[in-house]
Amino acid sequence: MLSKNQIKSITRLKQKKYRYQQGFFVVEGIKTIKELLESNLVLHALYTTESFNIDAKDEIIISEGELKRISFLSTPNKALAVFKIPKPKTIRTDKLIVALDAVRDPGNLGTIIRLCDWFGVDELVCSKETVDCYNPKVIQATMGSITRVNISYVELDVFLKECGLPVYGAFMEGEVVYTKSLPDTGILVMGNEANGISKAVEAALTDKVSIPRFGDLQVTESLNVATATAVLLSEFKRRVY
Amino acid sequence: MLSKNQIKSITRLKQKKYRYQQGFFVVEGIKTIKELLESNLVLHALYTTESFNIDAKDEIIISEGELKRISFLSTPNKALAVFKIPKPKTIRTDKLIVALDAVRDPGNLGTIIRLCDWFGVDELVCSKETVDCYNPKVIQATMGSITRVNISYVELDVFLKECGLPVYGAFMEGEVVYTKSLPDTGILVMGNEANGISKAVEAALTDKVSIPRFGDLQVTESLNVATATAVLLSEFKRRVY
Numbered sequence: 049m050l051s052k053n054q055i056k057s058i059t060r061l062k063q064k065k066y067r068y069q070q071g072f073f074v075v076e077g078i079k080t081i082k083e084l085l086e087s088n089l090v091l092h093a094l095y096t097t098e099s100f101n102i103d104a105k106d107e108i109i110i111s112e113g114e115l116k117r118i119s120f121l122s123t124p125n126k127a128l129a130v131f132k133i134p135k136p137k138t139i140r141t142d143k144l145i146v147a148l149d150a151v152r153d154p155g156n157l158g159t160i161i162r163l164c165d166w167f168g169v170d171e172l173v174c175s176k177e178t179v180d181c182y183n184p185k186v187i188q189a190t191m192g193s194i195t196r197v198n199i200s201y202v203e204l205d206v207f208l209k210e211c212g213l214p215v216y217g218a219f220m221e222g223e224v225v226y227t228k229s230l231p232d233t234g235i236l237v238m239g240n241e242a243n244g245i246s247k248a249v250e251a252a253l254t255d256k257v258s259i260p261r262f263g264d265l266q267v268t269e270s271l272n273v274a275t276a277t278a279v280l281l282s283e284f285k286r287r288v289y
Numbered sequence: 290m291l292s293k294n295q296i297k298s299i300t301r302l303k304q305k306k307y308r309y310q311q312g313f314f315v316v317e318g319i320k321t322i323k324e325l326l327e328s329n330l331v332l333h334a335l336y337t338t339e340s341f342n343i344d345a346k347d348e349i350i351i352s353e354g355e356l357k358r359i360s361f362l363s364t365p366n367k368a369l370a371v372f373k374i375p376k377p378k379t380i381r382t383d384k385l386i387v388a389l390d391a392v393r394d395p396g397n398l399g400t401i402i403r404l405c406d407w408f409g410v411d412e413l414v415c416s417k418e419t420v421d422c423y424n425p426k427v428i429q430a431t432m433g434s435i436t437r438v439n440i441s442y443v444e445l446d447v448f449l450k451e452c453g454l455p456v457y458g459a460f461m462e463g464e465v466v467y468t469k470s471l472p473d474t475g476i477l478v479m480g481n482e483a484n485g486i487s488k489a490v491e492a493a494l495t496d497k498v499s500i501p502r503f504g505d506l507q508v509t510e511s512l513n514v515a516t517a518t519a520v521l522l523s524e525f526k527r528r529v530y
Contacts, residue, residue, distance in 0.1 A: 155396070159513055159516060162510070162512070162513065162516075163512070163516060164504075165504050165505075165508070165510070166500075166502055166503065166504055166510075166512055167503045167504065168502075168503030168504040168505075169504075191510055192510065193510065196504065196505060196508070224530060226527045226530040227530050259407075259523065260530075261407055261409075262407065262408045262409030262526050263405075263406050263407055263408065263409040263410075263437065264406075264409075264437060267406070267437070269403070269406070269407075269432055269433065269434065271403070271404070271407055271519075272400055272403065274515075274516060275400060275403075275404060275515060275516055275518075275519035276519075277516075278512075278516035278517075278519040278520050279519050279520060279523045282500065282520045282523065282524075283523075285503050286467045289465060289467040289468050289501075
């Protein structure tokens with residue numbers, strides 16, 4: 049049986065403050081937990097309604113009612129794991145990097161982490177205003193990709209100015225990406241959902257690129273930041289074909 | 290003041306059955322409602338906490354408490370409009386069409402409608418198993434694009450067999466899309482989130498395409514259907530550059 053204190057220490061990991069105070073984050077669902085168990089992440093505790101038959105001394109069998117009390121989901125999925133937040137690794141600058149300037153929506157960040165994984169981008173560099181990658185909704189959306197992408201939170205404008213790489217920012221009025229020459233090594237910066245790239249980060253760009261609109265040109269809607277990242281990453285990578 | 294019956298007739302528009310029985314759907318948020326008011330859609334009623342100053346005899350000023358009772362959102366956004374579901378138009382087959390085979394997630398459908406709008410795709414053809422485009426979560430995700438894309442629900446395998454167009458399906462093991470010749474007129478089919486394209490629809494394809502994976506090749510995760518649609522639509526359209 050879970051004690052009140054155990055329940056409290058898990059449920060408050062919903063909040064970023066407690067995650068970094070305690071150094072833990074929560075992952076839910078058998079499939080994602082299994083994938084994370086096979087990674088370098090260190091398991092702290094696994095709460096599950098049916099045994100994983102894994103060599104985890106920290107596996108704790110609980111009832112569905114108990115799972116419901118600790119889960120962040122409206123329909124909990126059989127297991128909840130608590131992992132240690134890994135120490136950030138040094139940012140490698142010898143390949144294409146994606147940088148995010150204040151991306152706020154957890155689903156968008158999760159999708160972008162999956163995209164980095166798919167397109168072989170190992171480094172994701174986020175401004176401090178970007179949503180925390182250990183937010184449970186981000187973890188849910190990454191489908192395990194979070195173990196294969198190194199995510200760092202930095203003073204983004206300072207990092208971009210000091211990195212010595214070409215820095216491409218996604219802008220509505222940038223150069224058409226389809227005909228632009230794109231390097232193997234460099235940084236692709238994507239901006240906030242509502243406001244795009246901030247002035248401070250804009251000052252650190254070397255180039256601005258855009259995905260042209262093919263539909264009704266009088267309409268000013270933009271693409272969602274995750275789908276725009278998909279198209280732009282594909283453009284950086286497709287040139288080897 | 291809203292009567293109990295009025296509240297009930299609005300809130301049950303959450304369910305597809307009642308939407309099609311009554312012929313109405315709900316839109317929330319001032320920005321999206323304004324965009325829809327400028328389209329060909331017919332307004333049935335507008336419930337709002339502050340007047341839109343529009344020439345709408347059906348504008349009904351309500352309190353925030355009342356809005357909360359009819360809203361589908363946890364934080365209602367000042368207004369809720371009920372529009373008539375438009376009659377489906379004939380499917381035009383002289384341009385690129387996107388077809389969806391049992392896409393279930395409202396957010397994914399909403400994002401794909403936005404992508405169609407961006408890339409100038411006027412026709413979106415859905416299998417009957419695809420989530421209803423007048424689902425409030427879809428409307429929320431489309432950001433007004435729903436007024437610029439004609440969406441039809443059909444027996445997808447029959448439609449594809451009879452349309453006489455080249456039909457491209459997105460498959461993990463398809464031909465690399467980057468080097469494939471792609472037509473201006475044709476159909477791009479995207480499959481279900483978990484199971485991909487069904488056998489019946491697969492039998493109607495003329496070609497299979499894939500977005501190559503650049504990351505760790507031993508991992509079998511797929512791209513999310515909305516981000517894959519972004520990359521593939523971009524590929525069909527970029528060739529004019």
